[in-house]
Amino acid sequence: MKILVAVKRVADYNVKVRAKSDQSGPDLTNVKMAINPFCEIAVEEAVRLKEKGVATEVIAVSIGPKVAQEQIRTALALGADRGILIETDVAMEPLAIAKCLKQICDKESPDMVLLGKQAIDGDNNQTGQMLGALTGYAQATFASEITFDGASASVIREVDGGLQTLELKLPAIVTTDLRLNEPRYASLPNIMKAKKKPIDVLTTEELGVDVTPRTKLLKAEPPAERKAGIKVEDVAQLVDKLKNEAKVIV
């Protein structure tokens, strides 16, 4: 069984990202970049499936600038077998990413595509679903457990009301939630081995995908700073303020 895992290069979750002074977007100059934490969970799951003998090959794919190779290399150090970089300097939107991944699915015919449920930069939570629509593969989002039975997979999803179990025909798309697993760290010998694993580099032109952004970022600004509070005299005054000033109750 072949598994395709998507990994996105994003600002490290420890970094406090700030807006550029001209409001043209987040300031990522010299910021530490890392693999998106949800994608890391997807890689971990794929590697575990390989270790269990369920999967035979794990391919890590990323879409982004040349330096996104670093994140593919991280996935390879965690246990993926080979990498594919779709190199582009365009700011990629979920639809463009999904279209690129669709082309890779057509080329590689994976049995399962594992993606993070969202990336911590855009927080869109769209790519997996869009890829599902484009490929027609079965789809389960927000997975907290994946098991296999021959040609089908059973996925427990985290939904608002609790847990939902879906049975999917393969090939299938699964997006990962936080509780699916705890990713391992890359050991030093595996970091060294990862250097020798192959990474194919493709371009969006070669894939024939139009990645022109469909939306425009008007401005990025920090959230308004919280103002100092006041002390109210009594409950009546509190209720009055909630009703008439904050207008949160009627």
Place this chain on the structure above:
Amino acid sequence: MIPLLNDRDIEFQLYEALDTESLLTRPRYADHSREVFNATLNTAKSVAERYFANHAVKADTQEPTFDGESVHLIPETKAAWDAFVEAGFLAAHEDYDEGGAQLPEVIFRVIMSYTNAANIGTAAYPFVSVGVINLIRAFGTAEQKALYLPLIMQGNSNGTMALTEPAQGSALGDIKTMAEPADDGSYRLFGQKMYISCAEHNIAGNVVNMVLAKIKGSPDGVKGISLFIVPKYLVNADGSPGQRNDVVLAGLNHKMGYRNATNTVLNFGEKDGAVGYLIGEANKGLGYMFQMMNEARIGIGLGAAAIAYQGYNLSLDYARQRPQGRLASSKDPSSPQVMLTEHADVRRLLLAQKAYAEGSLFMGLFASALFEDQNTAEDPDQRKRAGLLLDLITPMVKSWPSKYGCIGNDHAIQILGGAGYMREYEAERLYRDQRLNPIHEGAEAIHGLDILGRKVTMKNGACHQVFLEEVQKDISAAQAIACLSDMAKQLETALSTLDNTTQSLIALMGEDVDLGLANATLYLDMYGRVLASWLWLKQALAADKGLSSTQQHNEQDQHFYQGKIHTARYYFDWELPAVNQYADILNSGNRVPFDMQDDWF
């Protein structure tokens, strides 16, 4: 959890203030890349966060116990040891053909800095083991290497250094542990060792003790000391533990801090002698041990740096969030209180901590880079100079971070105030952990004797000369930069004061060696201040380069560089000038401690 160290600072120290990337041109590191270094350090950080920091507090409150049969450590300790081993870190800087990853020394030391910062007590197990690996590699026979190196590198045993005895600490020449030759070429050891770290535990199946002892009939003093491998269990050819050796735990000592590293009293030869295997030649043991000790001394300095760093991180975070009082200029009692960092005196305490913590880390990494150059630089002259400089600065690289780390951790408690004195906050634990560092691997006074009695005069003063030349290079570079030229001038004056004091003390030692060495600890501190100032100037130079480079910076980077330059300024204005007062005491051959009589106390 207190954030571990500061990733931006580590990047700065490795790649801006030091030129770690240039190591990649050396054949030994041809396979590596900055990406591999970064991936390695990411792993080090996650291992430290997940497996070491998780039980730092618990290990302090539930210290190791001995039930008469075996020693019990909280189970997180073994998990941390296993994680460190599985990550490949025990063998990180060993050769490929030994199962290592051939990483540069300086990268390995940053790996250790993360685990030190997370939990120094648990980090002691791998720390000492790496020293033992290096010692056996350097001086063991092919058979000894084949048997013991994989055993430790794969985590099936740790290693220890057994030097001290109940009656002998700093003065090793008088040790009493004896080794008697046996018929099979091995030895039987009899005696007792004291304060031996990590010699009993339940984290790995064996313990490889490196023991100093005297072979019967050997000369008195340090020239009669030999070095032995004494495993807890004799090691079978396949590496599995065999017969129990006659080395037993007499008891555990109970420590102030650093608690999860067991501190043991070991008895050798309660029955028919502990089986020991001689390393290298007889009577040369202390020299061998000192190779490891010199590396360990850099390691102690870095351990002190990591603990000071955590105190700084903790108190900075606290000071930024704790509203307290108003500035003198604010007359309105109904105005909101300001954060602690708004008070200049709190900023002074933070600045001092920043100077000590970041300064100590850089001092240790600078020394590690010299160690690297001494061994792998392509130019033989560069190797030689690096070796001379490293020999010279080692006493300060160990003792300056240890001494000022304690003061830094003391400042951290002061900033937290009442909370700092409470065990619910980690400031007091860090202080207790730190307090070991001026004691082990040579107490502070020993390093004073080492720098003044040995290092500044050895090889006709060549080491001291290289130091003067290297400092002068950076003074010249700083003179050309407007915002650093004042500091260049201050350091030039201090350097000349240090050199004059050195010459006058050498003359005094010529007349009366006891009097000449009487104030050696003060001289050590003086040398330490000049070294620390030089290395802060190096950091300031790198920060200035960062600020003035054409590369785009974000706002945080600019603050980072300005913080470096301002901290250097703090150290130069507030702490370097003490060398003048020290020079007055030292140059006059001050006799006050020397003349004090026992009966007058």
